[in-house]
Amino acid sequence: MSVSGKSSDCGNCFTCQTRGKTEWCVLSDDELEIVDQGKVCREYMPGEVIFHEGDDCRGVHCIERGLIGVRKMNAGGNEVLLRISHPGDTMGYRSFLAGDDHNNSAEALEPSVLCFIDGKTVHSLLAMNPALGLRFLRHAAQDLNAAEEKVLQTATLPVRARFAHLLLVLKERYGVVDDNGSLDLELPLSRQDMAAMIGIRPESMSRTIRSFEDDNIAHFSGRRVHVPDVKSLYEELEIPIGL
Template identity: 30%
Template structure:
């Protein structure tokens, strides 16, 4: 994929204001790789040598408890998202494992290339600051959600948020396959509770599940159910973890 013609960069990517000719030069320096579902892009604890830009597909950022093996998902990323900036700027090791949720194409930009881009195009820093600001706001909402909302409200909010970020407005379908365990990790509960609430939501005609995809049947009722001191908006998935800001890698 050529950065100069990438539609994800032209939309809401931090490189969106970089001139096309510069994007063409950047494109020649990147490394593009394809990953299958379940394949790791990078692993928690590794040194950070650059940043990743998702061209297509979806990735999750997660950690696994060494004692229990329990996975905690901190963020779900889609096309146009950048992963690695926070750890790169902070000079830290990678704080989460990056795994493909579906076949994905990911571009890697080296530390040296990113530093060159930021030096020549300070407007990119403004976009990075804007992204960090959104992540901070989402982290604050997370704390409110985990302390003030019931699991049922958090599940409803997750579904509305995922539909806003990864939804198909024609079919009302969430274009993302998540297991019960992954959903449970995102909202801080057990897979058994997710199963019970899913059955309840289906009975109330709020959602349907076909071929492992969620279909939103009544978004307004889900949004109303999710309200509990929080405003439902197009919030990037993953804000349910209280450490979301830390994992703007």
């Protein structure tokens, strides 16, 4: 778990596997040293919460290992799973930069290791290296596109299409497509988390899964999914039943 000898369960930014893919890759060695000195790492068990909606936002979290779910809930207690974040992703930078409290919560979905970088350090790095801000800006732009896409889908697509879309998104990271177009997928999410991702109840998730089984679109066994023909998922997206 530990790479440097500095802290019991703390990685080292210079040797971090995810370094090349993160916003921080634009930092010079001197600047990275500042991050490395200032960060605090911790391991989280599944279900453990990294921060809650409404918490004071004191800095950013960078995922070293594991899988994190970002949730948001409303007054009535209803909850959606906005997205899942992976190693290399930096979390909480938006609330931090906007100067707000956290406006969603983060929870470990697998055993995960996160590094916390405090606000003062982030601010001085942003001042020191303008490229860092631009990287975050680009990232925010992409997140925003994804969020607007999700608004559109939630408002206009029926549940089957939203679920097909979710499977297609998960395919990119968790799936294998073979030569004849069949897909095998190992889901990183529980049924209820999948339901929360597409904005439906667990009961509807079960029904949708069964209707996919009945239509021979996909076969589910625990978290293993087999899709005989990926094309059939794309066809689901096209179904013109509007809002």
